[in-house]
Amino acid sequence: MATTKSPLKGLSALVTGGSRGLGLLIARELASRGCRLLICARDADELRRAEEELRATGAEVHSTVADLTDAATPERLVADAQERFGHVDILVNNAGIIQVGPMETMTEQDFREAMELMFFAQLRMVLAVLPGMRSRGTGRIVNITSIGGRVAVPHLLPYSAAKFAATGFSDGLRAELAPTGISVTTVIPGLMRTGSHFAARFGGNAEQEYAWFATGAGMPLLSMNAGRAARAIVRAAERRRPEIILTPAAKAAVRLHGVAPVTAVRMLSLVDRLLPSSGNGTGPVQTMSGVQACERLDSRLVDRVTALANRAARHHNEPVPARLGRWSVPVKEGK
Structure with missing residues (x-):
C-alpha cells in the first residue's frame, strides 16, 4: 500500500x-x-471482514469485538491498544445507531440506548485515553457527531438528543484540553452515502420512514460521497482542526439555525408535516431494520433513487437486502 506522507505516519489509532x-x-x-x-464493533463477522480488507492493503490492524454500552469496555479497549502499540495516539469516536420514526413511536429506552452509545460511550472512551495522552502531552481525539447535534431533525429525536449531548461535550472538551497539546476535532456530518440506511432502525410506518430516509441519504445534491467525507475527517485530524462541517446542506442548516432559529424551526415543522404518520395509532411499536423495511417496501422506484447509497453499502461492508441482487442500476460517481 502506498502510504501518504502524513504527520500521522506511525501513530496508533483506535476507531x-x-x-x-x-x-x-x-x-x-x-x-x-x-x-x-x-478497530472495534459489535458484529464479529463484519469485524472479521473489515480486518481482512484492511490487512490486504498492508495495514497493521487488529480488531476486537466490543459492546461500548458496557461501562467496562473502554478501559479494556485502551488496555488492548496499549498492549499492542504502547499507547493510543488517535481516538476516533464513531460508533452510533440511527432510530427513525415519529415521537409517538419512541420509548424512553430508545433515548437511553442512543445516549448510551453516542454520548456515554464517547465520554468513557475519552476518559480511558486521556491519562496516557496527558502524560505524553499530545494526542488527537476525533468525535463524530452530526448535523442532528446542531439542528434537531424531526423523526430522529433520540439520535438528535444524543448527538446534541456529544457535540456539546466535544466543544467543551476542546476548550479545556487546548493548553495540553491534545487536540479535539468535532465532526458534524450531514447526509452521507455510507449505506447506513440499511442498518438504521425504523418505527411507525416503517416502510415509508425508510423510503424518505434512504432517499435523502442517496441523493447527490443532499448527501456526500462517504469516501470524500472520510478523507476530509482525517485531514482535519492531521491539522488538528477544532471543527469540520460536512456537506453544503449541513453548513447552510447550521448557519440558518444560528441567525434565524425561529425560522429554522418553522421550516422543520413544515418538513415534519410531509413525513409519514405513525401508521399504527399511538404508542410504542415494533421497529425493524432498514434491510427489513426495504424488503417489505419492495419499491423499484425507491431502489433506483437510492442506487448510489445502495452501492455504497456493498462497498462499505454494510448489510444489503438479498432482493437487490435481482437487478442492477448502472451508477457513476466521482471520487
Whole structure:
C-alpha cells in the first residue's frame, strides 16, 4: 500500500464502529497514512471482514469485538491498544445507531440506548485515553457527531438528543484540553452515502420512514460521497482542526439555525408535516431494520433513487437486502 506522507505516519489509532460505513472508511484513510489500527464493533463477522480488507492493503490492524454500552469496555479497549502499540495516539469516536420514526413511536429506552452509545460511550472512551495522552502531552481525539447535534431533525429525536449531548461535550472538551497539546476535532456530518440506511432502525410506518430516509441519504445534491467525507475527517485530524462541517446542506442548516432559529424551526415543522404518520395509532411499536423495511417496501422506484447509497453499502461492508441482487442500476460517481 502506498502510504501518504502524513504527520500521522506511525501513530496508533483506535476507531470505534470501525467495521463498516464511515468508521471503516476512516480506518482505510488512517491506514493509507501509515497508522497502526485497532478497530472495534459489535458484529464479529463484519469485524472479521473489515480486518481482512484492511490487512490486504498492508495495514497493521487488529480488531476486537466490543459492546461500548458496557461501562467496562473502554478501559479494556485502551488496555488492548496499549498492549499492542504502547499507547493510543488517535481516538476516533464513531460508533452510533440511527432510530427513525415519529415521537409517538419512541420509548424512553430508545433515548437511553442512543445516549448510551453516542454520548456515554464517547465520554468513557475519552476518559480511558486521556491519562496516557496527558502524560505524553499530545494526542488527537476525533468525535463524530452530526448535523442532528446542531439542528434537531424531526423523526430522529433520540439520535438528535444524543448527538446534541456529544457535540456539546466535544466543544467543551476542546476548550479545556487546548493548553495540553491534545487536540479535539468535532465532526458534524450531514447526509452521507455510507449505506447506513440499511442498518438504521425504523418505527411507525416503517416502510415509508425508510423510503424518505434512504432517499435523502442517496441523493447527490443532499448527501456526500462517504469516501470524500472520510478523507476530509482525517485531514482535519492531521491539522488538528477544532471543527469540520460536512456537506453544503449541513453548513447552510447550521448557519440558518444560528441567525434565524425561529425560522429554522418553522421550516422543520413544515418538513415534519410531509413525513409519514405513525401508521399504527399511538404508542410504542415494533421497529425493524432498514434491510427489513426495504424488503417489505419492495419499491423499484425507491431502489433506483437510492442506487448510489445502495452501492455504497456493498462497498462499505454494510448489510444489503438479498432482493437487490435481482437487478442492477448502472451508477457513476466521482471520487
